[in-house]
Amino acid sequence: MLAAERRDHLLGLLAREGKIVAKEVAAELGISEDSVRRDLRDLAAEGLCQRVYGGALPASPAVVDYDARQALAPDGKPKVAAVAAALVRPGGSVILDGGTTALAVARALPKDLACTVITHSPTIASALIDHPRAELFLLGGRVFKHSAVTCGAAAVEAAQNVTADVCLLGVTGVHPEAGLTTGDVDEAAMKRALSARAADTYILASYEKIGTASPYRVLPWEKITGLITDADPRDPVVEQLETLGVQVLVAR
Amino acid sequence: MLAAERRDHLLGLLAREGKIVAKEVAAELGISEDSVRRDLRDLAAEGLCQRVYGGALPASPAVVDYDARQALAPDGKPKVAAVAAALVRPGGSVILDGGTTALAVARALPKDLACTVITHSPTIASALIDHPRAELFLLGGRVFKHSAVTCGAAAVEAAQNVTADVCLLGVTGVHPEAGLTTGDVDEAAMKRALSARAADTYILASYEKIGTASPYRVLPWEKITGLITDADPRDPVVEQLETLGVQVLVAR
DNA sequence: CCTGTTCTTGCACGTTTCTGCATGTATCTT
DNA sequence: AAGATACATGCAGAAACGTGCAAGAACAGG
Structure with a gap:
């Protein structure tokens, strides 16, 4: 699995389910939790998600999607x-x-x-x-x-x-x-x-x-x-x- | 295998499978990874794919269509x-x-x-x-x-x-x-x-x-x-x- | 048919990036 | 407060990368 592909997967997961649990995703994809955490950290740095303890949540609607704010x-x-x-x-x-x-x-x-x-x-x-x-x-x-x-x-x-x-x-x-x-x-x-x-x-x-x-x-x-x-x-x-x-x- | 043919193959692969892993394609076609990488680099330069570590992903359709039409x-x-x-x-x-x-x-x-x-x-x-x-x-x-x-x-x-x-x-x-x-x-x-x-x-x-x-x-x-x-x-x-x-x- | 040029391809090499593990720290739960 | 869990960081091996180079193919011109 490509690193960028994994990243897309995370964003998709975030959009579909509204949250990401690092441990679960790591097990599901068969990679280490460290990698998941690293990806989430990068995504958060770009404002694409909000990092929380244990995983991540969608970035605040105001940032990512104006419509969702309504x-x-x-x-x-x-x-x-x-x-x-x-x-x-x-x-x-x-x-x-x-x-x-x-x-x-x-x-x-x-x-x-x-x-x-x-x-x-x-x-x-x-x-x-x-x-x-x-x-x-x-x-x-x-x-x-x-x-x-x-x-x-x-x-x-x-x-x-x-x-x-x-x-x-x-x-x-x-x-x-x-x-x-x-x-x-x-x-x-x-x-x-x-x-x-x-x-x-x-x-x-x-x-x-x-x-x-x-x-x-x-x-x-x-x-x-x-x-x-x-x-x-x-x-x-x-x-x-x-x-x-x-x-x-x-x-x- | 012709270079242009190889290029088409890559684009087709991208469309069908949504990703390209340089190593796999090289093995499959019996050519060196360098050639695959070179092709991907060229394709990316034309905006036909997105180069990522390990291979390539499709350029976002929104980007391609929108840009192309504009x-x-x-x-x-x-x-x-x-x-x-x-x-x-x-x-x-x-x-x-x-x-x-x-x-x-x-x-x-x-x-x-x-x-x-x-x-x-x-x-x-x-x-x-x-x-x-x-x-x-x-x-x-x-x-x-x-x-x-x-x-x-x-x-x-x-x-x-x-x-x-x-x-x-x-x-x-x-x-x-x-x-x-x-x-x-x-x-x-x-x-x-x-x-x-x-x-x-x-x-x-x-x-x-x-x-x-x-x-x-x-x-x-x-x-x-x-x-x-x-x-x-x-x-x-x-x-x-x-x-x-x-x-x-x-x-x- | 020969020759010089250009382009492509694979290889070698040094560099960059990724990934999992180990370690110590922070945070949560009970 | 203590144990469990999640975290950041540093590190090392592996993988992927870009570049330079040389061999070979394709081609144009003589």
């Missing part, structure tokens, strides 16, 4: 995204919603994963252009500027022609009584249409969404397979959801 | 784009093709212009998200990665449902005899479908496209309204096009 949960989203990305099997298909969390999922997909990604977000489509083995299908329609996705009748109609193994939906509110909610009525309808085209539907909800509600209902609890979140599993809202029969995947 | 038309595209953008009237509608020139047109549209933009490029859709008064319609379909646009049957079908005042098409070749050409057969069909949905069709062609031809015919001259280029108006190819009845808009 994220409400600076390190929750990559974790949620990593868990969600793991639900996409090689050769499988996924319907990917729009939004920053879904974008994180797109970035967390391994570069060489062979899969089919169906999305109504031009942003996500752009982000996946450089995944050579990913088949990409974009659902057309009127672009709803607030969240940069296609919505409306044409988009819903386009969604009727696709099918996938799993649907990953972002929402703005996750509340035991209000259910899964979002801020726009057309967007809610679009999410319902997407969910209906997949065998399983998982909700992506970083911790700050838990316990909040937005105006428009997306789906009732029965229609979803699970919830992926980085909230504390002992959070009262999360426990309440589990009593409702919602499968909760906790990202750590 | 190198082709250092400042012609913005000029062409400005002329093209002026064809979009307030309240009017435009079908915008994909590609770097069309992207330049999107960027050249005034921020507060009220118009309808129909496109099959997620990149262009993303670029227009921040135009508050522009209605944006995205044509869905299978994403053709090479040029980052939707193509194929679904995309052509989606195009049947829209109409616009003007269609702005990019091509890779503009030749008096070969006509307007591009490098992919599906892309050519998509461009035809787009052109058919607009009252007027203009071709965007920075000067380096003039006089060249690609494998697939897009449209015959009769179907287009005009050609927008930054080539010299006294260029023999341009003059020949004018005798064919093509309206040439020269960007200065």
Whole structure:
């Protein structure tokens, strides 16, 4: 393995999983921990990661990615995204919603994963252009500027022609009584249409969404397979959801 | 083994496997490591690969494509784009093709212009998200990665449902005899479908496209309204096009 | 066909870089 | 506070590197 290749591997790992544990990587690649530590030190010197005891974390969003700064949960989203990305099997298909969390999922997909990604977000489509083995299908329609996705009748109609193994939906509110909610009525309808085209539907909800509600209902609890979140599993809202029969995947 | 042949082999290897280990290639081809290293050094000097200790890695595609394309038309595209953008009237509608020139047109549209933009490029859709008064319609379909646009049957079908005042098409070749050409057969069909949905069709062609031809015919001259280029108006190819009845808009 | 030139290639040599280990220090956990 | 773990540093062997050089091939001109 080339030294530079190893370095790329580390950066990829950092982007996909949001963290690096020196010991694990050393064992995985069959090299000494010293080399890993040296690489991390160099990467940190270039501002490409943040060195911490035991490994490394992504460099502060302000430095590395301006867009990521707008994220409400600076390190929750990559974790949620990593868990969600793991639900996409090689050769499988996924319907990917729009939004920053879904974008994180797109970035967390391994570069060489062979899969089919169906999305109504031009942003996500752009982000996946450089995944050579990913088949990409974009659902057309009127672009709803607030969240940069296609919505409306044409988009819903386009969604009727696709099918996938799993649907990953972002929402703005996750509340035991209000259910899964979002801020726009057309967007809610679009999410319902997407969910209906997949065998399983998982909700992506970083911790700050838990316990909040937005105006428009997306789906009732029965229609979803699970919830992926980085909230504390002992959070009262999360426990309440589990009593409702919602499968909760906790990202750590 | 010829030197040029060896060079091609290296580039192929780089594309297929994502890396080159000098020692391995030398053993495989039965030549000295020195020769491999020399080749890699030359390739790196041309920006075709990134030299690293032990071998080489692909030059980042973003760097290669972006630089290569920018190198082709250092400042012609913005000029062409400005002329093209002026064809979009307030309240009017435009079908915008994909590609770097069309992207330049999107960027050249005034921020507060009220118009309808129909496109099959997620990149262009993303670029227009921040135009508050522009209605944006995205044509869905299978994403053709090479040029980052939707193509194929679904995309052509989606195009049947829209109409616009003007269609702005990019091509890779503009030749008096070969006509307007591009490098992919599906892309050519998509461009035809787009052109058919607009009252007027203009071709965007920075000067380096003039006089060249690609494998697939897009449209015959009769179907287009005009050609927008930054080539010299006294260029023999341009003059020949004018005798064919093509309206040439020269960007200065 | 011969000859001089240019280019390529492999080898030798000294230099640089990488890597794992050993050592002593810092930091975390219990 | 003590043990465990992670860390930085120095060191030595190994590997990769660049450069100069000479042998050989390809080529142009006479």
